[in-house]
Amino acid sequence: MTAAANSDHFRITLGQLNPTVGDISGNAAKARIAWEAGRDAKADLVALPEMFILGYNAQDLVMKPAVQAACLAAIEKLAVKCADGPALAIGGPAVEDGKLYNAYFICRGGKIASKALKHNLPNEDVFDEVRIFDSGPLGGPYSVGNTRIGSPICEDAWHEDVSETLEETGAEFLLVPNGSPYYRGKFDVRMNQMVSRVVETGLPLIYLNMVGGQDDQVFDGGSFALNPGGKLAMQMPVFDEEIAHVDLTRTSDGWRVEDGAKALIPGQFEQDYRVCVTALRDYMGKTGFKKVLLGMSGGIDSALVATIAVDALGGENVRCVMLPSEYTSQGSLDDAKDCAERIGAEYNFVPIKEGRDAITNTLAPLFEGFDADVTEENIQSRLRGLLLMAMSNKFGSMLLTTGNKSEVAVGYATIYGDMSGGYNPIKDMYKVRVFEVCRWRNQNHFEWMMGPKGEVIPPSIIDKPPSAELRPDQKDSDSLPDYPILDGILEMLVDDDASVADCVAAGYERDVVKKIEHLLYISEYKRFQSAPGTRLSRRAFWLDRRYPIVNRWRDNS
The missing domain is CATH 3.60.110.10 (Carbon-nitrogen hydrolase)
Structure with missing residues (x-):
């Protein structure tokens, strides 16, 4: 009946x-x-x-x-x-x-x-x-x-x-x-x-x-x-x-x-990763884009974003572009190509030397008498952004940006440079978790992933010290605390709304906490102009956390 x-x-x-x-x-x-x-x-x-x-x-x-x-x-x-x-x-x-x-x-x-x-x-x-x-x-x-x-x-x-x-x-x-x-x-x-x-x-x-x-x-x-x-x-x-x-x-x-069927609920890493894949797949599909491209630096962030993109869209719809300068190590060159080949994405090699020389020569009369500093580093990043956006226009592909939550929080990224792009799948993923997710993806594969099985992210990418490679022998740790310390402080300041005193009570050095707090607040203007990205937590950078751009308050607790 x-x-x-x-x-x-x-x-x-x-x-x-x-x-x-x-x-x-x-x-x-x-x-x-x-x-x-x-x-x-x-x-x-x-x-x-x-x-x-x-x-x-x-x-x-x-x-x-x-x-x-x-x-x-x-x-x-x-x-x-x-x-x-x-x-x-x-x-x-x-x-x-x-x-x-x-x-x-x-x-x-x-x-x-x-x-x-x-x-x-x-x-x-x-x-x-x-x-x-x-x-x-x-x-x-x-x-x-x-x-x-x-x-x-x-x-x-x-x-x-x-x-x-x-x-x-x-x-x-x-x-x-x-x-x-x-x-x-x-x-x-x-x-x-x-x-x-x-x-x-x-x-x-x-x-x-x-x-x-x-x-x-x-x-x-x-x-x-x-x-x-x-x-x-x-x-x-x-x-x-x-x-x-x-x-x-x-x-x-x-x-x-x-009683009916009872589906199993996946573990946390699988859910987070699938959210990144789903967010990108639907953002693309619902806006009408079919292909993406990204700058492939040989570092862990771009490797993970490229892998997410292939899992979301298929390797035939992902273009990875290496844009080396004289500071790009041979290891990064090898790793970028290796990762692109492992995930089945298209790989392009586009050196920036000629363009950088032209910009340097154009600015030389104005910059005469000034020492080289972060300006010259940012020119490299912005030139890469210009070239990637040109490819985006020419090929009709959406440019993905690859900054993790740690970098987005403290502004360790160049606005109009490596921040250029239409979407960021790892915007709400702290750097330490990026490493964990890469290891997890190498060990796991599910039918909803369009990319291949196996060790898709080379271990050499996961194991090497992170670097922007914008000057000789540069390491992220030159400018920032080691990522476990940085992420621990940021989780307290951002995710938990903790005070400086709370962070100090948790065992972090006060001068380090104050530095991170300062970087967090002065980077608000960058986040205001940054690409949208996948929300994984209750304190993602967009609607979950809305701070004024002009803000002179500092926590002196």
Whole structure:
């Protein structure tokens, strides 16, 4: 007997899908595919994630009246097309009495039958919903057939009030639509919150999250269902688009989710790396770029970015360019070529000597009487940026930049030079972790990686001391503390908002901490102009951490 024909059974089809912000017709087409799968499976309800019709996180785009009207028209059209079959639940913006809400639309019988309005608006990390949306009132459940369902929208399920109100007003189970982006450890945080709602209400809970990359954020899916007591009934995979059917059975104690497939949650290194791959793949695909290029220095950062790019796009779509000067070591030349060949990328050799000589000669009359300094070093970096951007223009390839979080934090990069580029997959990855991830990638391969198996990053790249190679015998450690010390201080100052005194209490030398704090603040203008990059933590450099460019405050604790 089908779920729809039996009042003691209820089937929900979950569309854990990847929308594109602003592609309203494309997102509607994905919703239609999910609905057809639900119809064929005799589902009672087909559910899509939060704000699915527009995509998420749409930021100020959702405030445009024309966008709001287009979203509503698309949902109304879907309702008509999906009249003969299961109900359809889909997220989108709603305007009522001049107020804009984050809403969840329930379509039945060819029309929008009801909607839930988000009450708790997140206003931290990457979210500005208090500025964008109005808070909806605490509401009750909606009906699908003889079943009453409560849908706390994303943040609403992180607070007690909405779920408890829904339970008190007759909801028989909770269906939570989400646009919840990844940060390291986020899955466990979500699960703990949802277990709390289940324990408090005594109701089963189905958590539906979207997948895919949007700018710096990656939505990691991992949708799941919990029964009263917090027992896991089903678990969808992380990061993969998937349409799944969830069955509930009415018992003497109320509805219970039937046991289903339980996907394994990968380890932290695999999740982080896949986020980098997914972010780049979707950033490219959703902006229309097919190929990338990058400066391949023979160092570890560019080697990792090149490997991520090949895993995201395939070696045939990645161009690695070595741009040597007289300071480039033979080891770097060999390592860059070796790595490009191992990952199957195109490799080009473009010396910068002639261009650098021309620039030096042009500036010689103006610079007469001045000693050589960092100016001449930066000319090399900026010349490389110019040449790489020229190739980007000529070949229609997006230029990737390769600065890790340690360098981005302290400004150890040349603006308009090696900071040039359209995207940075390792922008939120500290240098010590770069080394760890390279070793991990050499030992691991999964079907979602388009690059080859095996030791793709030469050990010589991982083992040698990092250097910008802009002057003779240069090492990063000439200008910065060793990376374990630097990263430890930055994790405290940036990720934990710790004070200088906290860092000193943790065992770091005060003068070193003060130097790093100074570099962190004076580099704000560089970060303001830097390429977007994959968010891996709750304190990534963009929406998670917003500081003024002009800032004379210093912590003297």
